[in-house]
Amino acid sequence: MGGTLVGGLSLWDYLGITQGAALAVIVATVVLYVTFIVLTRFLGQRVLASLSGFDLLVVIVLGAILGRATMGHTPTLAGGVIAVVTLFALEGVIGRLTSRPRWERLVNNRAVLLMAGPVVLHDELRRTHVTAAELRSRLRQAGIRTDDEVAAVVLEPTGTISVLRRGVPIRPAMLTDVRSAGRMPSDLLSS
Incomplete structure (x- = not known):
């Protein structure tokens, strides 16, 4: 041609x-x-x-x-x-x-709870292949200084990690599709 x-x-x-x-x-x-x-x-x-x-x-x-x-x-x-x-x-x-x-x-993974209040959910870290070091890094990036400041940490379906601070109680509807949401301490949830 x-x-x-x-x-x-x-x-x-x-x-x-x-x-x-x-x-x-x-x-x-x-x-x-x-x-x-x-x-x-x-x-x-x-x-x-x-x-x-x-x-x-x-x-x-x-x-x-x-x-x-x-x-x-x-x-x-x-x-x-x-x-x-x-x-x-x-x-x-x-x-x-x-x-x-x-x-x-x-097609998409569910969101996963990685921390329920100050408690790290090590089984979920293993299941999602997130290391404790990566979790700590994300907490620092969110301005968290102690585990007591954490209400919840969620690995989102997109791969980002959301850090929710203590203070205002979390509406249970915000955790509807989050795996292990039942492990959240009741005092951190609104009624």
């Missing part, structure tokens, strides 16, 4: 894509997307939480692997466009599905 460029490849070889290769990009993108959802469900919100230096390196490497795997042996502009359109379509479908409670629970 055009003149020869580097390595004997034409411009079309860099930009175009065959139907079979297009289908392969779509299938690879869908499979990797579903794999990512399953792994984040299995490993929990911690995967989505703020990144350390090492975590950032892993994300960069993961992005390179996923990009290469979705694009096939010889990446092309058309293949990249197809992969991006497929990802956005998947996001749209998942977004619509998660507006229904049954599907939302399937």
Whole structure:
């Protein structure tokens, strides 16, 4: 279709894509997307939480692997466009599905109580793969000086950690979908 460029490849070889290769990009993108959802469900919100230096390196490497795997042996502009359109379509479908409670629970992790008042829930830390050091760091960032200042600490479905201070009692409705909310001391809840 055009003149020869580097390595004997034409411009079309860099930009175009065959139907079979297009289908392969779509299938690879869908499979990797579903794999990512399953792994984040299995490993929990911690995967989505703020990144350390090492975590950032892993994300960069993961992005390179996923990009290469979705694009096939010889990446092309058309293949990249197809992969991006497929990802956005998947996001749209998942977004619509998660507006229904049954599907939302399937795709997203529940919020999890990590501290009930001054008590650290070590079993929930283990289950969510959050370390005590990460919890302490988040408490310091929230301006907490002692455990007695804490009403609750919640690992949100997005991976962020919310710190609720003592003072105003917490409405139980605020903890409706939070795993282990039943472990909250009653004196920290409003009636």
